[in-house]
Amino acid sequence: MIYIKQGLRKFFAGFALSVFFASAQAGEVNVAVAANFATTLEKLTKIFEAESGHKVLISSGSTGKLYAQIKLGAPFDVMLAADSERPQRMEAENLAVAGSRFTYATGRLVLWSVQPDKVDKEGRVLSQDTYRHLAIGNPKTAPYGTAARQVLEKMGLWEKIQPRLVQGEDIGQAFQFVVTGNAELGFVSLAQVKSAESKYPGSYWLVPDTFYQPITQQAVLLDRGRNNDAAIAFLGFLKGKPAQAVIESFGYK
Amino acid sequence: MFIESADLGPLWLTLRLASVTTILLLIVGTPLAWWLARTNCRFKVVIEAVVALPLILPPTVLGFYLLIALGPNGPIGAFWQNVGGTPLVFSFTGLVIGSAIYSLPFVVQPLQSAFDSLGNGVLEAAASLRAGPIDRFFSVVLPLTRPGFLTAITLGFAHTVGEFGVVLMIGGNIPNKTKVISIAIFDHVEAIEYPQAHLLAGILLVFAFVVLLAVYAVNKHYRLART
Numbered sequence: 001m002i003y004i005k006q007g008l009r010k011f012f013a014g015f016a017l018s019v020f021f022a023s024a025q026a027g028e029v030n031v032a033v034a035a036n037f038a039t040t041l042e043k044l045t046k047i048f049e050a051e052s053g054h055k056v057l058i059s060s061g062s063t064g065k066l067y068a069q070i071k072l073g074a075p076f077d078v079m080l081a082a083d084s085e086r087p088q089r090m091e092a093e094n095l096a097v098a099g100s101r102f103t104y105a106t107g108r109l110v111l112w113s114v115q116p117d118k119v120d121k122e123g124r125v126l127s128q129d130t131y132r133h134l135a136i137g138n139p140k141t142a143p144y145g146t147a148a149r150q151v152l153e154k155m156g157l158w159e160k161i162q163p164r165l166v167q168g169e170d171i172g173q174a175f176q177f178v179v180t181g182n183a184e185l186g187f188v189s190l191a192q193v194k195s196a197e198s199k200y201p202g203s204y205w206l207v208p209d210t211f212y213q214p215i216t217q218q219a220v221l222l223d224r225g226r227n228n229d230a231a232i233a234f235l236g237f238l239k240g241k242p243a244q245a246v247i248e249s250f251g252y253k
Numbered sequence: 254m255f256i257e258s259a260d261l262g263p264l265w266l267t268l269r270l271a272s273v274t275t276i277l278l279l280i281v282g283t284p285l286a287w288w289l290a291r292t293n294c295r296f297k298v299v300i301e302a303v304v305a306l307p308l309i310l311p312p313t314v315l316g317f318y319l320l321i322a323l324g325p326n327g328p329i330g331a332f333w334q335n336v337g338g339t340p341l342v343f344s345f346t347g348l349v350i351g352s353a354i355y356s357l358p359f360v361v362q363p364l365q366s367a368f369d370s371l372g373n374g375v376l377e378a379a380a381s382l383r384a385g386p387i388d389r390f391f392s393v394v395l396p397l398t399r400p401g402f403l404t405a406i407t408l409g410f411a412h413t414v415g416e417f418g419v420v421l422m423i424g425g426n427i428p429n430k431t432k433v434i435s436i437a438i439f440d441h442v443e444a445i446e447y448p449q450a451h452l453l454a455g456i457l458l459v460f461a462f463v464v465l466l467a468v469y470a471v472n473k474h475y476r477l478a479r480t
Contacts, residue, residue: 068445166343
């Protein structure tokens, strides 16, 4: 028995040491990301990992959900939100490192359909009776859902459209409703449409930015990542020109 | 603490969904369970395995395939739309179909074991008294397997009340149509509205406990009555 115990102790000591050394060489950063930015982030992550040797682990969801999880101590080092409001709040609540907040992308909202010619260039289709379902993100928790609501209100359609509205948890789910053909129309991000373009050409209306409050997507270093070199390096990379060029190519401003 | 009027909708919808689903499952599940209990067919084990699938499949798997199958381009959805004109996804009917698949084993399995334990003697006796098949079912089988039916009804109902993943995938969160109580709780938690989430979650917790208590009490009562 004693031999086994010693053996186990040696094993665990060795294991702990190897974990320690591995982390000293190459770090790990846990990133919470808004659903709309997930695809873009995957591309960015590949470049960053190849350059730095650090590893990036991605969790995506609606900004509101991620914020609630972080408040409850979710183990993330960096948050890439789809708005500026929640990163601001996180700074004020000491969940994030003060002064680490910056805008990494400005989102653009589109009205999208997988059917070609379904959506015209002024969004007139919204006030016609040619569709049954319009998918949006949850306006309470997903900033693109909030923007979609503002657009519909500005067009005077919000009340009228209620029976046709289907709500995804985030715009990732709204996108999925449109892709599967269950909703003829959906408010999603330009980035999502662009990355799906080769498979689902469809049709879209790029909503003018006067129709909704700017979707300023901000990043913050979370309190847990305060001393994490990989997290700090990742945010530095995100601010840099090469990363910004990739972000723009995905349909952000 | 009072329940918000916006939360009464999901509560009522959930009860309606669970009732309709349970009735549908009794109609479909009773003959199926009867067949499984009586047959010597080689494929019985295959059907049994299919019936039990929802027990181990993640609801997201069911939801994902339902989203495709019930959608306008899917086999079931396309057929339905041709016949009835309205899509199944994002509708109450769609949720009933999803819930029926999801809760199927909870109704079929208790019924099957009740029919299994019935034995041939009583049925043969009834047949020798010239009772027809339907008469035999209602005046012999039904009274003798009542505990099995009660278990099937309560478990089928309660399991549908607790459904979440399938509705999240195919529901679309539409008030009074697909926004059930579990989705309403999820929304409240996401929006950090904890008091409302507590209230709804508390109602479900008490409900689930009472249901299980009733099932166990009824089963104990019948077991004692038989011995």
